[in-house]
Amino acid sequence: MFHRIGHFVVRRAWWVIGAWLIAAVAIISTAPAITAQTDESKFLPKHYESVQASELQAEAFPANFSPGAYAVFERKGGGKLDEADKATAEKVVKGLTDKHIEYVETVLPVGKSYSKDGTFGVSMIAIDKKVLQKPEAADAAKALREAGVELTAGTPVKMLLGGPAASILDQQDSSKLAEALIGVGTFVIILLTLWLIFRSLTVAWLPILSIIIYSMVANGLIGYAGKLFGLKSDNSMSAILIVVLFGVGTDYFLFLMFRYRERLRAGDERKEAVVNAVGRVGEAIASAAGAVVVAFAVLVLSSLGMFTALGPSLAIAVAVTALASITLVPAVLSVVPERVLFRRVVEWLRWAGRHLAWLARGARGPRPAGNFPEHWMRQSKGSRFAALGGGVQRRPAVAALASGLVLVALTVAALGYKGTFDLTSGSMPKTKESMVVQDRMMKAFSAGAADPSHVYLASTNGAKLDAAGLDTYRAALAGTPGVAAVPADRTSLSKDGLTADITVVLKDAPATNKAIDTMGSLRETAHGSAPSGTKVLVGGQTSVLKDINTAMAHDYKLVFPVAALLILLILAFQLRSLVAPWYLMASVGLGFGATLGATSLIFQKIGGEPGLMFMLPIFIYLFVVAIGTDYNILMIARLREEVKEGRTPREAAGEAVKHAGPTVAAAGFILAATFGTMLLAGNSLFSQMGFSIAFGIIVSAFVMAMFFTPAITALLGHVAWWPGHGDSPSQDGPAAVRDAEPEPAGRL
Known part of the structure; x- marks a missing residue:
């Protein structure tokens, strides 16, 4: 099949290239833009309590004052605010009101809202609830900050803006910077690494130019899918798409390029070499991409909207990448003479x-x-991969045991994993203005004061709520461990008197694990102490995070097994075996555990972080398991090819490492390095994601695919291919290409 695809592409190379160019221009010019969602509650299904509480709040208290931002006033040189400074702060508040900034509804006076030490005061600002989680809120925050700078000019007072709207603005700025750094870093890494491997700028530029073309197709299709199915992504998706498209695209390019060069060395004419390269690695690319696409697509089963949008988007990106890798890239290779392609x-x-x-x-x-x-x-003498392959061939048990022990040891460290749910601080540096404001308020007031929880008590029998009953109920809520206060003056009744909004201030910051634990107790108290004839819903940020925690537990039990089963089926179909897929999946499972363990050690034990971002295990599982399977597929496909040429299982393992090792090493290095560019973003989310996935890919390429998989296959021998005949020798014997040893990736 893939030989036929190769023949078709080579015979109609310019038509294929033209079709991709036309598709790229047509799709990107008409596709809707990919938009990001910042409201965590929008990622949850409607049956969760926090979502129902939000709907009740919007229905019963449409006009309730809900701060969308906080203006903090302090002296530019530090110290306590004097009376003149306080007067300046009130003038600034009036000035903000007089400017009539779009979407800003109310700017409350500072009044008595000063910190205990008198170093700063706080003005609460209401922003139109309809835009509070949309880009318009960021526009309002930007206008408020600019107005604050203007109104405090020439005074010893400065204004800082925090709260939800300011966080959206800072997240946008941080995301744009992260995307730029990741994009430039990925570009430089790919260009430099490919040049070091092939010593050719033409080869180094080729995948980049190809990826730019088909990434437009992928992004356009993702935009269409988002509009068609109402998918809601978060701010991290654009950066992840950059890494996936360039990283995975370069991986598949290397799969093809190494085999193309190998065929040239074997004496094939250029176009014949392209056809044979597609025929020999096309199935590996398709199977590898299939495993990744399936793993990502399974995220549609997730309870969280952020994953149900991210999964299909990444699946589309990888599917387009795989299609381009066996059509567009071979077409380009077939029209570029090898003397031009490999010219130094x-x-x-x-x-x-x-x-x-x-x-x-x-x-x-x-x-x-x-x-x-x-x-x-020219052939390299004394290839290090030939030496590695010889070692696996001579001592497969030692190779399997040593690599297995490394994976098991790191997997044990995964038992120390703890999750954290502070997406706001995790997605931007702590030096951002909104983070500084949050820190100020947490130190001056209760840690939970900046974003309190809300208990909504609603009558179910038509009787109005009475004041005495509310007092008793508030007292019960205040007695919950972890609750700092339930102030009576912050309880409001709906116009019809049937619903009460009771503000509950927690002792801990709303996104911390302690606050989430408190939310469990608060819900029990709220529901258990509710007066007869009423129903209770608990809302607020901490309530949302509590439900996200519950949804994640559901996803772990559903997404992981389904993705593993589907990848197992793909492996069984591609390898025609019921044995090999099991130990391949076991190896990538160990890779997942080792990656999570190493990340926990680095960030929690050494870095002192309270925990890893809650979605990290999902990302590690999908990227490490799916992409780790890519390298296993490439290695075992080559191993099967060697066995079919008439070699023994041990000889085949040695030859597979010798010939496929350079490809796996180069691809693993580049993909790990591209994910490693996330460390440049300067925030916890991308730092943890970049390190963990890069480490997992290194483990997948240099431990699993290079040693563990070929060693286990060599030890099992013909049993590995049971019950099929995937190792049945061909009649032709070893191909001439085996005498042409590829140049190793040792140039890295």
């Missing part, structure tokens, strides 16, 4: 120099020849 920088300069000299002579005499040393045909 020095050779390009010499060629240019000879032609400039020829032109300087008035183009007299014969045109300079274009023959160059055929360095790509």
Whole structure:
């Protein structure tokens, strides 16, 4: 099948290239933009209590004052605010009101809202609830900050803006910077690494230009899917898409490129080499992409909207990447002569120099020849991958045991994993203005004062709520461990008197694990102490995070097993075996545990973080299991190819490491490095994600695929291919290509 695809692409190369270019322009020019959602409650299904509480609040208290931002006033040089400073703060509040900033409804006076030490005061600002979780809220926050700078100019007072709207603005700025850093870092890493491997700028640029073309197709299709199915993504998706498209795209390019060069060394003509390369690795690319697509697509089963949007988006990106890798990239390779493709920088300069000299002579005499040393045909002596393959061949038990022990040891460390739900602080540096305001308020007031919880008590029998009953109920809520206060003056009744909004201030910051634990107790008290004839719903940020925690537990039990089962089926179909898929999945399972363990050690034990971001295990599972399976597929596909050539299982394992090792090493290094660029973003979410996935890919490539998988396969021998005949020798014997040893990726 893939040989036929290769023949079709080579015969109609320019048509294929033209089709991709037309599709890219047409799709990207008409596709809707990918929008981000910042309201965590929008990621939850409607049956969760926090979502129902939000709906009740909007229905019963549509006009309730709900701060969308906080203006904090303090002296520029530090110290206590004097009476003149307080007067300046009130003037600024009036000035903000007089500016009539769009979407800003109310700016309350500071009044008595000063910290205990007198160093700052707080003004609460109401922003239109309809735009509070939309980009318009960020626009309002930006206008407020600019107005604050203008109104405090020439005074010893400065204004800082925090709260939900300011957080959205800071998250947007942080995301744009992260995307720029990740994009540039990914570009540089791919370009430099491919140049070091192939010593050719043409080869280094080829995947980048190809990815730019088909990434437009992928992003356009994702935009269509988002609009069609109402998918809600978060701010991290754009950065993740960049890494996936460029990282996975370069991986598949290397799968094809190493085999293409190998066929050239075996004596194939250029177009024939492209066809044979597609025929030999096309199935591996399709199977590897299938495993990744399935793993990502399974996220539609998640309870959280952020995953149900991210999963299909990444699945579309990988599917487009795989299609381009067996059509667009081979078409380009078939029209670029190998002398141009593998020409080194020095050779390009010499060629240019000879032609400039020829032109300087008035183009007299014969045109300079274009023959160059055929360095790509030279074979490396003493390949380190040949040595590694020989070691696996001679001592497969030692290789399996050593690599297995490394994975098991790190997996044990995963028992120390703790999750954290503070997405706001995790998605931007702590130096951002909204984070500074949050820190100020937590130190001056109760840690939960900046974003209190709300208990909504609603009558179910039509009788109005009485004041005495509310007092008793508040007292019960105040007695819950972890609750700081239930102030009577912050309880409001709906116009019909049937619903009460009771503010509950927790002792801990709303996104901490302690606050989430308190929410469980608060809900029990709220429901258990409710007067007869009433129903209770508990809302607020901590309530949302409590429900997200519950949803994550559901996803772990559903998404992980379903993804594993589907990947197992893909492996069984691709390998025609019922044995090999099981130990391949066991190896990537150990890779997942080892990655989570190493990340827990680095960030929790060494870095002192209170925990890892709650969605990290899902990301590690999907990327490490799915992409780790890519390398296993490539290695075992080559191993099967060697067995079919008539070699023993041990010889086949050695040859597979020797020939596929450079591809796995190069692909693993580049993909790990591209994910590692997330460390440049400067926030906890991307730092943890970048380190963990990069580490997991390194483990997948250099421990599992290079040692564990071929060693286990060598030990099992023909049993690994039961009950099929995937290892049945062909009649032709070892192909001539085996005598052409590929240049190792040891240049890295």
